[in-house]
Amino acid sequence: MNDCIFCKIVGGQIPATKVYEDNDFVAFLDIHPVSYGHTLVIPKEHFDKLENTPEETVVKLYKLIRRLAPAVVAGSEAEGYNLGLNSGAVAGQIIPRRKNDGLELWGEKEYQGNMMDEIAKKIRAAIKQALN
Amino acid sequence: MNDCIFCKIVGGQIPATKVYEDNDFVAFLDIHPVSYGHTLVIPKEHFDKLENTPEETVVKLYKLIRRLAPAVVAGSEAEGYNLGLNSGAVAGQIIPRRKNDGLELWGEKEYQGNMMDEIAKKIRAAIKQALN
Numbered sequence: 001m002n003d004c005i006f007c008k009i010v011g012g013q014i015p016a017t018k019v020y021e022d023n024d025f026v027a028f029l030d031i032h033p034v035s036y037g038h039t040l041v042i043p044k045e046h047f048d049k050l051e052n053t054p055e056e057t058v059v060k061l062y063k064l065i066r067r068l069a070p071a072v073v074a075g076s077e078a079e080g081y082n083l084g085l086n087s088g089a090v091a092g093q094i095i096p097r098r099k100n101d102g103l104e105l106w107g108e109k110e111y112q113g114n115m116m117d118e119i120a121k122k123i124r125a126a127i128k129q130a131l132n
Numbered sequence: 133m134n135d136c137i138f139c140k141i142v143g144g145q146i147p148a149t150k151v152y153e154d155n156d157f158v159a160f161l162d163i164h165p166v167s168y169g170h171t172l173v174i175p176k177e178h179f180d181k182l183e184n185t186p187e188e189t190v191v192k193l194y195k196l197i198r199r200l201a202p203a204v205v206a207g208s209e210a211e212g213y214n215l216g217l218n219s220g221a222v223a224g225q226i227i228p229r230r231k232n233d234g235l236e237l238w239g240e241k242e243y244q245g246n247m248m249d250e251i252a253k254k255i256r257a258a259i260k261q262a263l264n
Contacts, residue, residue, distance in 0.1 A: 017248055019255045027259075029252055033241050037251050050215065051202050058198060059191050066190060070183050071262035075255030083182065085215040109165050116149055119169050120161055123151045123207030127159075130203035 006089050010044045019072070024057075025064055034095055035103060037076025041065055041092040053090050065092045072096060138221050142176045151204070156189075157196055166227055167235060169208025173197055173224040185222050197224045204228060 008014040010026055019039060020027035030038040041064060047053035065083060073081050078096030085092055097103065111119075140146040142158055151171060152159035162170040175193060179185035197215065205213050210228030217224055229235065243251075 017252045019252050020259050029243075029248055029255075031243070031248075033243070036241065036243070036247070037255060039255065050198055053198075055195060055198065058194055062190055062194050063187060066182055066185075066187065067262060068259060071258040072255050074262075075258035076251060077254070083217040085217075109168065111161075111163070111165070111168070115168070116161055116163075119208060120149045120151050122209070123161075123169060123171065123204055126203040126207035127152050127200060130199060130206075 004046055004089055006040075006042045006091060007046050010042070019075075020068060022064075024060060027064075027068060030093070035076075035078070035097065035101060037072055037078060037094075037096040039068070039072050039094040041068065041094065043090060047090040050085065050090060058090075061090075061092055065094060069094050136178055136221055138172075138174045138223060139178050142174070151207075152200060154196075156192060159196075159200060162225075167208075167210070167229065167233060169204055169210060169226075169228040171200070171204050171226040173200065173226065175222060179222040182217065182222060190222075193222075193224055197226060201226050 005014060009016045009028065016028040018026060018028045025041060025043055027039055027041045030040050041061065043057055043061060045057070047057065050058065069081050069083065072094045073079070073096050076096035078098045080097045082095040082097060083093060084095065137146060141148045141160065148158075148160040150158060150160045157173055157175055159171055159173045162172050173193065173196060175189050177189070179189065182190065201213050201215065204226045205211070205228050208228035210230045212229045214227045214229060215225060216227065
């Protein structure tokens with residue numbers, strides 16, 4: 001897509017610090033890392049939502065991330081990692097974690113009253129419908 | 133594992149608000165949600181790191197998440213979602229997102245000087261070694 005920064009990276013119009021590339025995927029360092037070594041893994045073909053991405057591509061992406069993650073941790077001299085997945089433009093994220101790095105995921109909320117049960121009911125119904 | 137909260141949920145020793153269950157996986161609402169409808173999807177068998185989890189299980193987990201995520205969004209009356217993956221005890225996370233929900237992922241860092249290139253070099257070397 002014309003306005004997609006990932007497509008411009010794949011096409012070479014925007015420079016990126018690549019750490020891995022094959023026929024189907026590119027891995028490169030995020031220029032605004034949440035931790036040093038934060039690596040994005042993207043399919044060369046543009047997909048704009050996980051549910052619009054062919055199952056085969058998602059499977060390949062995760063097989064690749066599973067192989068790359070420990071190497072990204074080792075190369076980043078980190079102790080572990082978190083994974084994320086952008087679903088805007090589909091991109092896997094490998095976020096190296098170090099002891100006492102102070103990173104905190106989004107703040108937590110609490111459910112009040114019977115809100116949890118109410119939401120669960122709606123989600124169950126939606127899942128039932130989706131899987132039928 | 134004895135001290136794993138997910139295994140206790142699977143085994144029924146700890147109650148959970150389940151929204152989906154099949155032979156291999158359970159999906160339930162996080163009791164400390166980062167957004168309402170925040171859903172965890174876990175394999176019934178305990179795996180403690182993505183790289184120690186059989187590829188087949190990871191593939192099944194992601195196929196399932198890909199099918200559940202839009203339903204979790206619909207049931208949560210949200211507009212989109214983020215996905216995450218815990219690699220401590222392996223668990224997929226579906227985080228429904230709403231316009232102006234104010235959620236912000238971890239703060240961003242900047243690379244100074246040639247730090248980005250230096251880390252990239254080390255990661256490339258580690259990946260090369262891992263894939264050989």
